Amino acid sequence: MRTTLASMARIALFALLSLLALSYLPSTFAQRNASKDQASLFKRIQSSSAGYIDIDASEFSTITSYPRDYAVTALLTTTDGRIKCPPCTAFQPEFDKLTAQWNRNRAVKGKNIFVKVEYSRGQSVFAQFQLQHAPVLYTFPAGATGKDMHSFDFTDRGFGAAEVASHLNSILGTRFSYKQPINRKLVVGSITGVITLVGAIFFIGPHISALFTSSKPIWMLLSIGSMIIFTSGHMWNSIRGAPYIAMGQGGKPEYFAGGFQNQYGVETQIVAAIYSLLAFSFIALTVLVPAQRDPTRQRAGVYVWSAIFLATFSLLFYVFRTKNPSYPFRLFF
Structure with a gap:
């Protein structure tokens, strides 16, 4: 009887250990x-x-x-x-x-x-x-x-x-030393700029005096062009680092930033193009049209350039109203 009980106890202990081992195997495999x-x-x-x-x-x-x-x-x-x-x-x-x-x-x-x-x-x-x-x-x-x-x-x-x-x-507890990588684009750009400047001075230098005395139209265009670029917000973009373009609702590109205190890079280019067309149409009305000898051409020039001037001015108003809907002025659009 004692032998039978001892055998049963050993069998029960073995079964218990087997169950524990089987229950431990899945977690072991999972860890592995x-x-x-x-x-x-x-x-x-x-x-x-x-x-x-x-x-x-x-x-x-x-x-x-x-x-x-x-x-x-x-x-x-x-x-x-x-x-x-x-x-x-x-x-x-x-x-x-x-x-x-x-x-x-x-x-x-x-x-x-x-x-x-x-x-x-x-x-x-x-x-x-x-x-x-x-x-x-x-x-x-x-x-x-x-x-x-x-x-x-x-x-x-x-x-x-x-x-x-x-x-x-x-x-x-490491001693890793980070070194700022060389800006290759800046180096290449600087070298290219220096070479271009030296070449321009070498080839154009002897003719600089002539530019100041006999190139009035060139200096007029440079002056007007620089004024248009800066009044369009180029310096603001450079200082503030404004994004070139943004994505609006539905993933559509947004060309004009809301409000008069914000703008995008592409917005500056669009406004500069509008200002350029306005300036050229004004010059055409005051210089080119009066120089026409044929009355018919002169009259047609007045009509055409006046229409371009007014349409472009209307477009400029439209841009301002897009940026701020409370802007009170409009012309055609």
């Missing part, structure tokens, strides 16, 4: 699969020429999960054009330069990796951290257990790659 996915993402990032990869919400959860022996810096942003985010657009080139240099530095390459999460692909990530703005830069430290993430403060430190590099060094 998650580890494989994480390792695969890590290899993709390490081999990326950009120094980072775009990921979705599921991949974000995989790459930031523990355990891992490297940190993860994630940029949560929106730069795909679906949502207007000027700060996101401004920071993206700096992020690209930083990640490319970081990934070329073997001393720090394996200690921290970079990922990018677009809002359109990772809305659940934004919801997870209750984010109402972008861009956001989080760094998740390495370790076997969860630790608090570190956030980069764009408001206090700006959008420069050097500041982000300093922030990462303080968190990770």
